[in-house]
Amino acid sequence: MSNQRFVMKCGGSTLAALPDAFFEDLRKLQASGTQPVIVHGGGPAINETLGKLGIESRFLNGLRVTDEATLDVVEMVLAGRINKEIVRKLQQNGARSIGLSGTDGKLIEAKPVANAHEVGLVGDVTGVNASLVEGIIELGYLPVIAPIGIDEAGQRYNINADTAAGAVASELGVDTMIVVTDVPGIMRTVNGEKVVLPRVTFADIEEMIKSEEIYGGMIPKVRAAMCCLHGNVKEVLIVDGSADRVLSRAVTDGGIGTRIVKE
Ligand SMILES: Nc1ncnc2c1ncn2[C@@H]1O[C@H](COP(=O)(O)OP(=O)(O)O)[C@@H](O)[C@H]1O
Numbered sequence: 001m002s003n004q005r006f007v008m009k010c011g012g013s014t015l016a017a018l019p020d021a022f023f024e025d026l027r028k029l030q031a032s033g034t035q036p037v038i039v040h041g042g043g044p045a046i047n048e049t050l051g052k053l054g055i056e057s058r059f060l061n062g063l064r065v066t067d068e069a070t071l072d073v074v075e076m077v078l079a080g081r082i083n084k085e086i087v088r089k090l091q092q093n094g095a096r097s098i099g100l101s102g103t104d105g106k107l108i109e110a111k112p113v114a115n116a117h118e119v120g121l122v123g124d125v126t127g128v129n130a131s132l133v134e135g136i137i138e139l140g141y142l143p144v145i146a147p148i149g150i151d152e153a154g155q156r157y158n159i160n161a162d163t164a165a166g167a168v169a170s171e172l173g174v175d176t177m178i179v180v181t182d183v184p185g186i187m188r189t190v191n192g193e194k195v196v197l198p199r200v201t202f203a204d205i206e207e208m209i210k211s212e213e214i215y216g217g218m219i220p221k222v223r224a225a226m227c228c229l230h231g232n233v234k235e236v237l238i239v240d241g242s243a244d245r246v247l248s249r250a251v252t253d254g255g256i257g258t259r260i261v262k263e
């Protein structure tokens with residue numbers, strides 16, 4: 001990895017499975033002068049809490065249909081529970097960290113998505129307060145960001161965590177975004193066997209979305225990856241959070257998971 005700062009998206013699918021070694025690696029990276037920034041999801045935990053409250057979870061093209069009552073739960077689970085769990089884990093493993101929601105310091109500014117009439121209070125990112133994130137890093141803390149956005153009028157929005165991470169990566173001007181999830185990379189069936197693709201291009205992605213070999217939660221990841229690779233981000237890696245020493249391997253040689261490249 002050529003630049004000392006990177007953005008890492010931790011998916012809700014894998015958060016509970018992340019071993020202590022994962023957080024230890026973050027401490028080591030922080031101690032060696034590397035500057036990780038975490039943006040996290042928490043879809044399964046939101047579903048669980050909504051279920052307990054008798055609220056049905058509905059998705060349209062991977063985006064949660066979000067009304068005010070749902071958004072209360074999304075914010076409570078992401079900015080309250082999950083964000084603080086990650087901060088605690090980091091601290092237990094010796095990393096200094098601060099958790100924020102995208103509404104704090106207008107970290108993530110947002111506007112309604114184009115199909116807001118269908119999905120409700122879901123946002124697209126219009127701006128990222130990069131100087132706030134940089135200030136936290138300069139103080140020696142690892143920022144942990146929950147993907148809630150805010151607009152000029154103070155309205156909150158639910159933002160897909162892959163989308164939010166891609167926007168933060170672009171705005172911070174990092175070289176690398178690492179997407180940590182529950183599969184070892186982008187997979188495809190070859191001769192009846194599932195294999196992990198070490199490298200995929202934009203053209204491969206479009207073809208695999210069309211053929212439905214990329215579906216569901218992988219779609220926002222590849223879309224966010226393509227979006228930030230169109231800007232200054234140089235590489236996006238998709239890796240499995242439960243793999244042994246996944247972070248040190250991703251950061252040192254990148255020889256793990258799937259690397260997304262333009263061509
Ligand atoms: N081609 C693919 N290769 C690997 N996983 C895929 C692919 N297409 C879709 N997926 C799905 O994407 C999921 C990861 O997305 P998601 O469940 O939203 O995770 P996260 O919470 O980490 O964002 C995988 O568990 C898998 O079911």
Ligand SMILES: CC(=O)N[C@@H](CCC(=O)OP(=O)(O)O)C(=O)O
Binds near residue numbers: 012062122123159
């Ligand atoms: C708009 C939208 O769908 N927001 C997501 C935010 C959390 C998320 O993206 O979590 P994962 O990364 O674990 O999927 C949601 O409500 O589930």
